[in-house]
Amino acid sequence: MPAAASISPFETNPVRSREDLRAFLVGLLDALEPHTSPGGALIHLGHTATHYDETAAQLEGFSRPIWGLSSLLAGGSEYKGAERWLRGFASGTDPNHEEFWGDMRDKDQRMVECSAIGFSIAVAKEQLWDPLPQHTKTSFENWLGGMNDKQMPDTNWLWFRVFANLGLSRAGSPRYDAARMKADLDHLDTFYVGGGWSRDGPETVCQFDYYSSSFAIQFAQLAYSKLMQKEDPERCEEYRERARKFALDFVHYFDTEGRAIPFGRSMCYRFAQSSFWGALAFADVELPAPLTWGVVKGLQLRNIRYWAMQPGAFNPDGTLTIGFNYPNHNMTENYNSPGSPYWCCKSFVTLSLPPTHPFWVAQEEPYPEVLRNTVKVLELPLHIATNHGGHTYVLSSGQQCSYALKQSAAKYGKFAYSSAFGYSVPVGVGTLPEAGADSALALCDIGTDAAGEFWRMRRETRDARVENGRLRSSWRPWPDVEVETWLVPPTEAAPLWHQRVHRVRTARRLRVAEGGFAIYGQRRDGRALDPVGNDAEDFGVFTDIGKARAASRAGASGVTALESGSKRLGEVIRMDANSNLIEARAVLPMLISEIEPSEKDVWFVTGVFGLPSEEGQEGAWRGWLQEWNLSAPVLPEDIISLMN
Structure with a gap:
C-alpha cells in the first residue's frame, strides 16, 4: 500500500462563498502570529537567504499579507489580529526602534513592500491609518515618502512608488509627491504594446509573464482605476479598456479545474495568478462577452480552491512554503524569501467588495463552453x-x-x-x-x-x-x-x-x-x-x-x-x-x-x-x-x- 497522503491545513474549507474566502484568509493571517516579532514589524518564517538583507526579507513577511488584510477590513469585516500590523507600522518606521525597517536606498527591496502598504492606506485608511498616533504617522509618512527621490528599476517596480504615493495622498501627507506619481505613470504607460498587453519594462524587454498581468501591471492598473477615477478619469478608463482586451487573452491561461499555466518567474506566488479576475471586480469593469460575473467568479475561486487543497503549498502550521505544488528551492529566484509567497494575498481583493456586488451575487459558472477545444x-x-x-x-x-x-x-x-x-x-x-x-x-x-x-x-x-x-x-x-x-x-x-x-x-x-x-x-x-x-x-x-x-x-x-x-x-x-x-x-x-x-x-x-x-x-x-x-x-x- 502507498504511504498515507498528507492533507492541506485548509482541506475542509470549500472556498465557494465570501465567508469561505474570508475564513481562508483569516487562517493564513492567524498562522503568522507565532512568527511575528514583539514589535510587530517583522515576520520571520524561515532561515533561507535572498540577495537582499534579512530585515527586508522579514519586512516582506510583514507587508505582503496586508494585501489580504486591508481588503478584508475595507469590506467591513473585523480582524482582531490587525493590531499586530498597527504595532508593526509604528515599530518598523521608527528610526529609534530596534525593529526599524531601515531607510530606503536606490533599488531597495523595501520599495517593493511599499506597494501593499500604500494600497492598505488607500482602501482601509480608517482601520490602518487613522488609529495611529500623530508621531507614528509622521515617522510612517517620512519612511514611505523616502522612496520618492531614489532610483528604481525600469520595470513594474515603478508601480510600487505609485501606490506609495497613492497611500500618502489618501492620508493627506505632505510627503505625497503628485509630480513624481504622474511621471511614473507616464513612463509605465510606455510599456504598453497594444491589445491589453504591457511588457515588464522598456522596448528591449521581451517578457509577457504574470508580471504583465496578475502579479503587477494589470492588477495595479485596475486598482488605480478604481481608486483614482475622480482625479484621473481619462487614464483610469484607458486602464479599464486595456483590461477588457487583456481578459479575452488571459482566460486561455486557465483550465476547467481552475489551474493556471505555470510560466515565467515567481511561481511561488501561486494563486496570485488569478488576482486579475478579482481586480476586474474591484474596478467594476464592464465585462466583454463571453465573460460574465459568474464566469469571472468561477475563474478566480476555482484557482484559489485548487491551491487551498494542495498539501505541499503549506507547512503544517498553515504558513506558506517556498515552491509551487510542494516545497522546492530549485525553481525559485534569488529574491524569494520565506515571506515572498504571500504576494498571493492580492487574490483576496474581492473581500473588499460588499456582498451585494455582482461578483458575489452571481452564481459561480464553469469555464465557458465556447472557449473549450479551441x-x-x-x-x-x-x-x-x-x-x-x-x-x-x-x-x-x-x-x-x-x-x-x-x-x-x-x-x-x-x-x-x-x-x-x-x-x-x-x-x-x-x-x-x-x-x-x-x-x-x-x-x-x-x-x-x-x-x-x-x-x-x-x-x-x-x-x-x-x-x-x-x-x-x-x-x-x-x-x-x-x-x-x-x-x-x-x-x-x-x-x-x-x-x-x-x-x-x-x-x-x-x-x-x-x-x-x-x-x-x-x-x-x-x-x-x-x-x-x-x-x-x-x-x-x-x-x-x-x-x-x-x-x-x-x-x-x-x-x-x-x-x-x-x-x-x-x-x-x-x-x-x-x-x-x-x-x-x-x-x-x-x-x-x-x-x-x-x-x-x-x-x-x-x-x-x-x-x-x-x-x-x-x-x-x-x-x-x-x-x-x-x-x-x-x-x-x-x-x-x-x-x-
Missing part, C-alpha cells in the same frame, strides 16, 4: 494557447529574461507550458535526469564532452514570429550550431498532439534529446512505473525506436518521431527529484539520437502527446491508447515543402 494565437506574448482534448497549455517562442535569472531557459525558453504537467528546471550541471529537459530540445557537444554530461537548451530566441498560425523561431546553443524551430498547434483531427519541427545546422558532433511533457512517475502503490507493452493501457512506460510514453494517475504523455526513417531511440527518463514544479517524482518521455557535423540540414519532426487526467479521475480516460496509436498528426504541406 486554439488561439496570441500575437503579442508569442504564445499559441489551446485546450484541445482537455489539455490546457501554450506553445511558446520569443520570450526571454533580459537579465541574469536563475533557470531562465526553463522559465521562458521551453516549447510548451502546461497547466496540468507544469514545467521542470535543471537541478544539476550535467546528465539528462538533472537537465529538466521537458518540452525542450537538449543538445550536448559530444566532441568535447564524450560522457554527455552537459546539455544546452533554448534560452535566447531569435526572429520569433507567428507564421501561418504557427510559431517560428531560431536559436544558437553554440556559435556554429543553429536550430530553427516550428511549433504546430493541435488540430481537430489530432487534438491530443502538437508538433515540433527542428532544422539543425551543426559544425559539431551532437547528442540530441527531445522531451515531451514530464508526468508523475509512480504506480498506484507509490513505487516506480514498470515497463509495459505497446498495447497496454495500464500505468507504466513504453519505449521503442522513435517512440516513448508514460501513463500514471496524472494521465498520459508521449513523444513519437515523425521524420521518415527516424533512428531516434525512445527512452523514459526518471528525472531527478524536485525538478518538476507540480510532481516531485516525475518521468520524461524522450527521443535521443546523435548527429555528425555536416553542411546539410538535419530535420527532426516530433509529435508530442499529452492527455491529463480529469478532476476526480485517476489516469487518462479509457481509450486513450487508440488515440496514441492511430491519431498521429499530419505535417502541414508548407513545412514539408521546406524540408524538401
Whole structure:
C-alpha cells in the first residue's frame, strides 16, 4: 500500500462563498502570529537567504499579507489580529526602534513592500491609518515618502512608488509627491504594446509573464482605476479598456479545474495568478462577452480552491512554503524569501467588495463552453494557447529574461507550458535526469564532452514570429550550431498532439534529446512505473525506436518521431527529484539520437502527446491508447515543402 497522503491545513474549507474566502484568509493571517516579532514589524518564517538583507526579507513577511488584510477590513469585516500590523507600522518606521525597517536606498527591496502598504492606506485608511498616533504617522509618512527621490528599476517596480504615493495622498501627507506619481505613470504607460498587453519594462524587454498581468501591471492598473477615477478619469478608463482586451487573452491561461499555466518567474506566488479576475471586480469593469460575473467568479475561486487543497503549498502550521505544488528551492529566484509567497494575498481583493456586488451575487459558472477545444494565437506574448482534448497549455517562442535569472531557459525558453504537467528546471550541471529537459530540445557537444554530461537548451530566441498560425523561431546553443524551430498547434483531427519541427545546422558532433511533457512517475502503490507493452493501457512506460510514453494517475504523455526513417531511440527518463514544479517524482518521455557535423540540414519532426487526467479521475480516460496509436498528426504541406 502507498504511504498515507498528507492533507492541506485548509482541506475542509470549500472556498465557494465570501465567508469561505474570508475564513481562508483569516487562517493564513492567524498562522503568522507565532512568527511575528514583539514589535510587530517583522515576520520571520524561515532561515533561507535572498540577495537582499534579512530585515527586508522579514519586512516582506510583514507587508505582503496586508494585501489580504486591508481588503478584508475595507469590506467591513473585523480582524482582531490587525493590531499586530498597527504595532508593526509604528515599530518598523521608527528610526529609534530596534525593529526599524531601515531607510530606503536606490533599488531597495523595501520599495517593493511599499506597494501593499500604500494600497492598505488607500482602501482601509480608517482601520490602518487613522488609529495611529500623530508621531507614528509622521515617522510612517517620512519612511514611505523616502522612496520618492531614489532610483528604481525600469520595470513594474515603478508601480510600487505609485501606490506609495497613492497611500500618502489618501492620508493627506505632505510627503505625497503628485509630480513624481504622474511621471511614473507616464513612463509605465510606455510599456504598453497594444491589445491589453504591457511588457515588464522598456522596448528591449521581451517578457509577457504574470508580471504583465496578475502579479503587477494589470492588477495595479485596475486598482488605480478604481481608486483614482475622480482625479484621473481619462487614464483610469484607458486602464479599464486595456483590461477588457487583456481578459479575452488571459482566460486561455486557465483550465476547467481552475489551474493556471505555470510560466515565467515567481511561481511561488501561486494563486496570485488569478488576482486579475478579482481586480476586474474591484474596478467594476464592464465585462466583454463571453465573460460574465459568474464566469469571472468561477475563474478566480476555482484557482484559489485548487491551491487551498494542495498539501505541499503549506507547512503544517498553515504558513506558506517556498515552491509551487510542494516545497522546492530549485525553481525559485534569488529574491524569494520565506515571506515572498504571500504576494498571493492580492487574490483576496474581492473581500473588499460588499456582498451585494455582482461578483458575489452571481452564481459561480464553469469555464465557458465556447472557449473549450479551441486554439488561439496570441500575437503579442508569442504564445499559441489551446485546450484541445482537455489539455490546457501554450506553445511558446520569443520570450526571454533580459537579465541574469536563475533557470531562465526553463522559465521562458521551453516549447510548451502546461497547466496540468507544469514545467521542470535543471537541478544539476550535467546528465539528462538533472537537465529538466521537458518540452525542450537538449543538445550536448559530444566532441568535447564524450560522457554527455552537459546539455544546452533554448534560452535566447531569435526572429520569433507567428507564421501561418504557427510559431517560428531560431536559436544558437553554440556559435556554429543553429536550430530553427516550428511549433504546430493541435488540430481537430489530432487534438491530443502538437508538433515540433527542428532544422539543425551543426559544425559539431551532437547528442540530441527531445522531451515531451514530464508526468508523475509512480504506480498506484507509490513505487516506480514498470515497463509495459505497446498495447497496454495500464500505468507504466513504453519505449521503442522513435517512440516513448508514460501513463500514471496524472494521465498520459508521449513523444513519437515523425521524420521518415527516424533512428531516434525512445527512452523514459526518471528525472531527478524536485525538478518538476507540480510532481516531485516525475518521468520524461524522450527521443535521443546523435548527429555528425555536416553542411546539410538535419530535420527532426516530433509529435508530442499529452492527455491529463480529469478532476476526480485517476489516469487518462479509457481509450486513450487508440488515440496514441492511430491519431498521429499530419505535417502541414508548407513545412514539408521546406524540408524538401
